[in-house]
Amino acid sequence: MGGRRQFHGAKELFLSDHYDVQSAHTIEGKCIVHTFKNYTKLENVGAEDYFCRFEYKAATGGFTPDRVAVYCKCEMPYNPDDLMVQCDGCKDWFHPNCLRMSIEEAKKVENFLCSDCSSDDDGKHSHNSAVEPKRRKK
Known part of the structure; x- marks a missing residue:
């Protein structure tokens, strides 16, 4: 798969097993990460609403699931x-x-x-x- 694609939504995030240390000063605020299914059922999507439908495995570079409808x-x-x-x-x-x-x-x-x-x-x-x-x- 490798990287962002045309079908990825503007508010789509990728769950990952990769961890990194960041300064607390880089945090802008809190967000809510929904499952893809729950996100598509939201009546009103707010600025804090995001979704995830893929998991990225840093060690292998692979995504799960590797296929979608x-x-x-x-x-x-x-x-x-x-x-x-x-x-x-x-x-x-x-x-x-x-x-x-x-x-x-x-x-x-x-x-x-x-x-x-x-x-x-x-x-x-x-x-x-x-x-x-x-x-x-x-």
Whole structure:
């Protein structure tokens, strides 16, 4: 894996077995580190809220887990910073950009069928009311 990736959230931290000594003067404040699952369930994410879904082993340079679920046509893991829309047919999640849809358009979608499901169901693709951003992992 090695380092920060596109799907890592801005508030994502890595649990590690590496320890270091720091001056108390470098501490800016206290934060709350949630599990990934609990973070995605938060109604309001505060400035002190962060999350962790990976553990880094300094001795081996490896991450646990070494695999995560992927979504969308781009097959990227979920980033809670990015809006996603859910297909009413297959229940998979998609980035608006990957669907050639603006964020504004995506927020107005009431019922959404991905291209695979809409070809099965001949266009129940409606753009009427708002959807919430993806806030939970499958």
